[in-house]
Amino acid sequence: MDKLPKWADVALIPAINLALALIVSGIVVTFIGQDPFEALVIMVNGAVGSTYGWGYTLYYATNFVFTGLAVAVAFHAKLFNIGGEGQAQLGSLGVALVCLSVPWPHWTLALPAAVVGGALFGAAWAAIPAYLQAKRGSHIVITTIMFNFIASALLVYLLIGALKAPGMAPETVRFPEGARLPSAQEVLAVIGIPFSRTPLNVSFLVGLLACFGVWLLMWRTRLGYEIRAFGHSEPAARYAGISPVKITMLAMLISGGLAGLMAVNAVMGEQERLIQDNVLGAGFVGIAVALMGRSHPVGVLIAAILFGALYQGGAELEFETSVPREMVVVIQALVILFTGALDGMVRGPLEKSFLRFSRKPKPGVPAE
């Protein structure tokens, strides 16, 4: 038997974690002289109280779906890819190059090309740490985090040099009109649903497809089977003839590719030109999303929406009240802390209480 029933593992624990984070946040908000309940209402309303709120929430969520899936796939191979940030930045370069190099006639052509471009660049950026881990044993946590800095520097170098548009700002020229992705407002207007003007765009559907794709990969293909086996036990993988080098490389390439896809949403769907800080920490939020989503695509999707709501609600809170911006970051950090790092704090006692309830001797454990 597993220690916890599945529903408790996937729903109850995250819910308790979230509640704890909100309680502690509430205490902190009280200390700075604000009403925590009012703050909560503003956050919830701001995130999901209107199509405007939903639009932003799901836009952020799309970013987190990609970075969350990226971390999740690597997790399955027991690789801790914290380079989502850098891989997403390189992905943005790939997407920008695709959008700028061809005078795209229509977005339906530009989107698949941008998907390929973003994924390839993201994967390429993950390939180097992956190779160093697989062949030379350099720890992937160290190398990926260093590659985040290198990616950021590389982008600045290009944006003040080869790719810089005329003018003051370190950014490229605007993408051609044919590479502009339709927003949710435009898409929904076709079927007569009114929706506010938000950055939410068709990339959201790409995100859903990516969730399905990762599920298919991990639980229905040989490669996914091998990745999971390798993640559980490397000696067992070697026993089964699964090459550790191959799996490390492939898992990281897929992971980096998924992180790179984030640029399709942020850069192509929203900013419509390549700017310097286009990832804005989404690579790191992806770690929390993957942890909270227990590395399962469905969990990642739900966690991504939750974090999207937190981002959007936090922005509203900052706008409507005198809760300072730093406070909003503190609340987000508390959620990450409780759902990610302090997971074991809730898990242990919960497992014990479940055991106590199921104390009745089961007729299982049969004889040999």
Next chain:
Amino acid sequence: MTAPAIELKGISKSFGPVQANKDIALRVMPGTIHGIIGENGAGKSTLMSILYGFYKADRGEIFVRGEKIEIPDSQAAIRSGIGMVFQHFKLVQNFTVLENIVLGAEEGALLRTSLGRARALLKQLSEEYELHVDPDAKIEDLGVGMQQRVEILKALYRRADILILDEPTGVLTPSEADHLFRILEGLKREGKTVILITHKLREIMEVTETVSVMRRGEMTATVKTAETSPEELAELMVGRKVLLRVDKDAAKPGETVLDVHDLKVRDGSGVERLRGVSLTVKRGEILGVAGVAGNGQSELLEVLGGMREGKGKVFVNGEPLDLTGAKSDARTRRKRGIGHVPEDRQREGLIMDFHAWENVGFGYHDDARYNRGLLMNNDALREDARAKIEKFDVRPTDCWQKAKNFSGGNQQKIVIARELEREPDLLLVGQPTRGVDIGAIEFIHEQIVALRDQGKAILLVSVELDEIMSLSDRIAVMFDGRIMGERLPSETSERELGLLMAGITDTEHDHTVEEVEANLAHSSGKAG
């Protein structure tokens, strides 16, 4: 009448729904050697952990020398004079013997006083009980037999007069085991009480006075050893009659299947683990490789199974095997008709977090029958799992259970089912019954013999000499990465094999224990 050294009354302990100990009663008289025997998972270790303060019993009372006591932690156990020697030693490798002995029991701010006291005591103990150990040797330079003695000395230094030993002979050669038993006899003569936990019936019969049998968390019987027999004990352990000897006909060896020439393997740190091994295995025979754990047997299996690279020449059915490069992996080996039941099923043979059905295809997941184009055919895997579970009598019968939820014996049955079903030309088997209960041992041995009788070649590696003696048609003994000699089971003895296992090829003459030890310590110093 003297009070029992240890008396347990109504001890119960549950881990969730699993009741590990059920209303246990036990009386151990002072100055005796008391055996506790039972299958894996019968609750022996749990009971001893309660006695040593690692677990707290849900219910029940503990009396030591007639006094009721609480044992909340191991410090309390030590204060009550209980000492424990674990199966896996808890020694600091780069400390000396003396430093390890005083560790945690230092007196005063300066080490010198405790070390001086320990040295004096050590001298006295080594004379009294044949516990000879060099006090200034580093642990990493000592053989396992010596390390075990250090563990015993540690307990005695803490004034233990009740000594619990958990599976103490698992890592010892027969002569080392004999020496250990002499030490235990000596302790008994001095009035100490010894509790010996083991699954080996022979040891129980040899050294204990009384024996308690555990089965499925219950103490099923306590009997005087002189008044019982191995057969009766086995029956008490399993709950039904068991065949202790393997029933097999004489081998009819055919042509050579596996031919190994001068095989060499280096480990990650460059130490040569195999120093030129040559052997052959023929169709229809079982070649048993005996040896103390860590003398290269694992590396032999791993290199043949495609888990590590090596140097030398290996032929299977006359065709050479690649020992390095991309074609030296386990997948290629399986395609060449080599099955492999690995030594460590939990780390290698199974993915413990995978369902049983995911495990039945492990290593063969490329097979066409498990796949449908790009995707895996999970239905086919589940169907195959159900068939294997039925055929090999795996319990529970639910293919959706995770591998970690099966007992050791049932886990091994899953591995055996997977590897035997493909009827490999050559089967590599490592420690097939380690951590497996008696009932399943019988079954697994039958399966291996049946495969031999189908005309397959089998290379068996085991540290259990009994198993090697009863299963093998030929026995090769390994020591320090070399084959020390080959013997026929009918023409050899445990004593002779024991000497070969210690690296002594001159088996005609008698050898003192000291000679054997010196040889063992020498080799482990080199290899470690």
